[in-house]
Amino acid sequence: MPQDQSMANAFVPGQAILSAGDEALLQRRTDTLGPAYRLFYEEPFHPVRGEGVWLYDEEGTAYLDAYNNVACVGHCHPRVVEAMARQASMLTTHTRYLQNNIVDFAEDFLASFPDPLSHIMFTCTGSEANDLALRIARVKTGGTGVIVTENAYHGVTIALAAMSPSLGAGAPKDENVFTIPAPTGQHGEQEGEIMRANVEKALATMAERGIKPAALYVDTIFSSDGIFSHPKGFLKPAVDAFRAAGGLFVADEVQPGFARTGEEMWGFIRHGVVPDMVSMGKPMGNGYPVAALVVRPDVVAEFGERTRYFNTFGGNTTAIATAQAVWDIIRDEGLLNKTLETGSAFRADLESLAREGDVICDIRGSGLFIGVQIAGDDPRGRTARLVNALKKKRILISASGPGGDVLKIRPPLAFGADALDFFMSGLREAIKDI
Template sequence: MSQDQSMANAFVPGKAVLSPTDEALLKRRTRALGPAYRLFYEEPFHPVRGEGVWLYDQEGNAYLDAYNNVACVGHCHPRVVEAMAAQASLLTTHTRYLQNNIVDFAEDLLSSFPGELSQIMFTCTGSEANDLALRIAQVKTKGTGIIVTENAYHGVTLAAAAMSPSLGAGAPKNENIFKIPAPTGRKEVDEAEIFRANVEKALDEMAARGIRPAALFIDTIFSSDGIFSHPKGFLKPAVEAIRAAGGLFVADEVQPGFARTGEEMWGFARHGVVPDMVSMGKPMGNGYPVAALVIRPDVIADFGNQTRYFNTFGGNTTAIATATAVWSIIREEGLLQKTLQIGKAFRAELEGVAKGSDVICDIRGSGLFIGVQITGEDPRARTSRLVNGLKKKRILISASGPDGDVLKIRPPLVFDARALDFFMTGFDEVLKDI
């Protein structure tokens, strides 16, 4: 499988006719940025402005953004922009000076977690947060074995990329990484028992090789594995299994966190477990690079005593001001409840369409994180046609899963009834053409 084929919804040069302007820009981009970057869509999208759930191209055409969870409170939310600019005009500096705003925000954010998770460390990205979690886990457990799902994505640092099989053949190799199957998605099976058994099988393989377990890393919505949210609580036996073996549980909330799943602020809460560490990123700053790792004090104690941690930009004053604004908006605008309500309406609309379709075989997810499983002789090709067909209708989504056969729908949390109507009109039209 080629590198482009390994990424669902990748632009493949030569498959689309671009405007002269975009063709020239693509050539300049390739020369300047090199070969490792990828673009979305058969015909790449060139936005120049964003507002709420809409992105605009150079001609002023509005595209419904049903994919970018990074701008979780909407593109260019005026309160976020104002907070960012105001702090940047006053002071931007690091965490080695006393600052009120980082402590105020830390206390406020931590109040949304179970009491056991009472300390936080700031980074720039979710990749850095997961990398830091791995370091802490190895110090705490004296182990090196890591369990991840077969198509997981946890970041792009050397350590995090090795824990990210979804990156394909080019991902770094690490003999201490043990991959297990993602949830099945089948309603007739005992998902909790199957997932626990797979974790225990990986633990047995570690023991046979003399490797001590360090942690189980789970993206609690299984974003890259194909989006699996149900049944509630199915992760709990697996968490018990890793802890019984002396390892830790790291909940990767970079994608499912910050009200994304609707029912709870954090994805792990749906499973009735309290993680040892929780990583977060992307939506925290609505696009500004700020991320964090929330930790149990007993887990961080040895690491903190042995190691000084510092990140020049992680948790800087402007990053914290921006994150504070995002966090305030999520709560003050009631986005958790709104996400739950519009998410239910969204899935109901999709389920109605699916009943009369031989293209859709399953609809999964929670809140505004929805996966639509596509079926047929070549589901990957069908999925690609749907994604690119929607793009022609000015609706942006992407694809997920190891086979690239799941529509990944993950709009900003300010997605509303008007946006849903726009989406379903375009979706109905594209589905009829498949």
Template sequence: MTRQTTMLNAYTPGAGHLSPEDEALAQRRAKALGPAYRLFYETPVHLVRGEGVHLYAPDGTRYLDCYNNVASVGHCHPRVVEALSRQAATLATHTRYLHDGILAYAEQLLALFPPELSHVMFTCTGSEANDLALRIARAATGGTGVIVTDNAYHGVTLATAEMSMSIGPAVAPGPTVFPIPAPSAQNYPSGIAEGFAAAVSAACDRMQAQGIRPALLIVDTIFSSDGVFPDPPGFLVPAAAAIRKAGGLFLADEVQPGFGRTGSQFWGFQRHGVIPDMVSMGKPMGNGYPMAGLAVRPDTIAEFGQKARYFNTFGGNAVAAAVGLAVLDVIRDEGLQQNALTVGTAFAEGLRGLAGRHDAIGETRAAGLFIGQTILTDGRPDPARTARLVNALRDNHILISSTGPRGDSLKIRPPLPFSLSDVDRVLTTLDRLLPSL
């Protein structure tokens, strides 16, 4: 199967699309960073500054960012930058000393979860958070088997890369990793909730037939790398019950959908009315500062806590705590979760409206400001056309990406302050570009 990673990696140094200055930069990059790094777009973008929902090139060209959930509350948000600078100038140390900042942040963060999830552990990246969750699951269950969706992305450590089908065949899947089809109507035509739960149960049966005990079902609750599959709300309940019946745990990976992005709820799992055993967080948590974490039930962490100690040199440091608090404050004070709902709904409705004029617009799958938009040719998903559209939008100063196993859907995931006028610009540009692609 052709993975989505091939779609945006067309540029190689010397291809001739760049200015002499940027070509020299690309050559330096290839020499210094090596072959595993990739650049977005056929003509890569050279960026020097960010502000709000925009990114800027050296010549001042302004790009509308439709992709970045890392700078979730907006690029270089002044309140976040000020909190970071103030704390970095005061104290930057780890969690082995008593410090009020990390406790204030932990308490405010946990207040956003169901009360059953009452402990939080801090890391630097979502990869680390998911890796830690796997260690905890193994201790709690005595098992090693992991269920993931078949184009998932959960991280870049050895363990999480083996659970991440979307990054390519070099290390995935691991021998105890059991992929199942993503929760789409195409994969489960008789019913997503029942079909997905049955797939979880069948994976557990395959494990046990090989002498492997189930430990964990891990899902990104928006299924972003699989193509963005948020609906119907509630479909994860039977799947969580299925893994628990087999003796495993349910981990909700909120690295991409969390922190208000889905609009109706603060966390993606809340749309499904299910309470996970663990919840991993990352990317938007620090608005660009590297921080992540894992919320856990006390009974889930008990066995691991008795037999192991956890320490992370930088995870949960005083600067991270200050940044995290500022991000939560901005989401609340600027009404960004409600904005995600309002603007995301308008965005999805606008895309569906375009489908009436353009046969290229297929299914729109959306929850708040997280949208998967299938691009068609002759009624069939078309990854090549999607790639042309992504690159054409880049040439029109709109940054976007693709998703799905074949890269046949636009992945629309802008910073949360995205406005209705920003939506109008994207829709107007799409309306103009689609007939020529």
């Protein structure tokens, strides 16, 4: 396991002294899982239990989880576990038989999308959803050209790894993939026009090479590019330009979706655009592998006529029961509003802390997806020290951005005022310690 510069907050073997137990476990792990697996942190974290926004290690020490968006309604939420277990003890089967719950869920869930986004296809992972979107886009447009941002991440299949520059040079782009700079957060109301110009430039290069556009993929909060959220609406000119050239817009909501941004259920809504396809995954089953692609009927019509789509586990009865429970909890516990409120308080506290020193130079984000830009001569090193110092304060986050110099704060949505206080006092101390 060599040092992987393309991954922020990666564990580097041999640079820390672990407990004898973890050292032995790590060796067995490398022996069985092989060389492509990575761990987080200077000293890997070894949780054994989770509840709400807390993760506990073997000694019972509690860590505040300010990173894991998958457990969106809180770790081990009893309603989710119960819904999953109840359905699994009744029937787990696939979409080639008729089922009520998949149709009930589809109707309920699709109501959160604007017209004409009225079809949903179920997969197991966000990667499968993004890969399916590209298959559909190729059929619909007859093109193959894809535009993504310079440090984008869209998944791990062959096709997606080639359009996920954040994976580093080991997963090279292919000839159909063109990149544009991510926003910088420095151009205010000009962000939209700058991004449009970048898309038009990429389209021109594509045309020169005889490649027809298929899809523009955007993570609507630019999770791996460093988290860029404002001004709201800046995506629209770029999307309009790409569509004018005949391509389709895929909103990758795997990270920003499911109320994460606090303002809207889906990140694209903040930008005033209606995508051709919307992919989603991570928080959908609170950890159960369920994901989906929402698509305009006219976009998938020819694909559906030419071929079938079957995913053995995708949309199985237990996946659906679990997703329905998560969706119900998001509504019943008012998590969209709570996320907005806690997120606003969170950023206000961070702004206040930023004024106390020269460590933080920018705070971005929406709701409970927050990027904190770290200043200084060696921002990458400082960010890494801060992430690891926070872990010593029992707070879990990670880093983002091509320079690894952005604190990535993305807690379960069940993150309240107490958690925020714990976080801020830990961060204040961690800044002093580094």
